[in-house]
Amino acid sequence: MTHSFRTYTTLIDPPQLQELQQTDTPLMVFDCSFDLTNPAAGEEQYHRAHIPGAIYAHMDRHLSDEGVVDPDGRRRPQADAASGGRHPLPSREKFAMWLSAIGFTNDMQAVVYDRQGANYCGRLWWMLKWMGHEAVAVLDGGLQAWESAGGALRGGDEPSRFQSNFRVGPEHRRLVTTEQVLRGLDSRGQTIIDARARPRFRGEVEPLDPVAGHIPGALNRPFTENLGPDGRFKEPQALRAEFENLLAGRDPATVVHHCGSGVSAIPNLLAMEVAGLGPTGLYAGSWSEWCSDPGRPVERG
Structure with a gap:
């Protein structure tokens, strides 16, 4: 039907x-x-x-x-x-x-x-x-x-599909480069949100990258904070209140999200959209790209 x-x-x-x-x-x-x-x-x-x-x-x-x-x-x-x-x-x-x-x-x-x-x-x-x-x-x-919810499951592979011709459209989400982040440091036009766990953000541990710490001025919101105990995203009103508290008056449109390698930052970006505060920017290179150049500033604590 x-x-x-x-x-x-x-x-x-x-x-x-x-x-x-x-x-x-x-x-x-x-x-x-x-x-x-x-x-x-x-x-x-x-x-x-x-x-x-x-x-x-x-x-x-x-x-x-x-x-x-x-x-x-x-x-x-x-x-x-x-x-x-x-x-x-x-x-x-x-x-x-x-x-x-x-x-x-x-x-x-x-x-x-x-x-x-x-x-x-x-x-x-x-x-x-x-x-x-x-x-x-x-x-x-x-x-x-x-x-x-009783959804069906299947094992193995799926049959292949016919080739299509997917057409690339306009970039509906903002991809931010290292140079743009660097230029925006100490600017009211950029608010960095780091999605890594707090010990990594503070530079106390760094299991994956050669340098510990975070981009100067970044705010920290571990991506796991977007989910409730049931593993689902929190209600839009709750997410909005949490992000507004984190931003403390900063304009949501200035937000650029990052993490270790540009992957776990996206639950924060999605949560802001669910909360009615998006879309926002993504620094896809993230900490792993930022810390690859010893000339870039690093903050700890």
């Missing part, structure tokens, strides 16, 4: 997705499960169980520039990468080629999910917005919420 349908642009809950699956809405679901410490783990989770029809999007292969390996073994972004850092963004043209290869079209509703508190699927949500595609939503509560 066909129903009229709405477009989802921030969050979608499991019953809404189940209803959408019963309509003739062009739809593609993506499983973005990942583990930074074990890059093969997310794909293994996908093969064990995923939402039927879901395509797997790998953080390193599909949602990042794979880069080139130098003779000394170090990997660096290719010349056309859209950002630096540990997870450099691919160029918009390369990303469009992947979307076309999996059969994604400009008229589709995209739904993205993971098993890690929206830490990884938010990357694909943001990238599709960046490509000019607004009809993309994060499955609130992830695969856990889908299972709890």
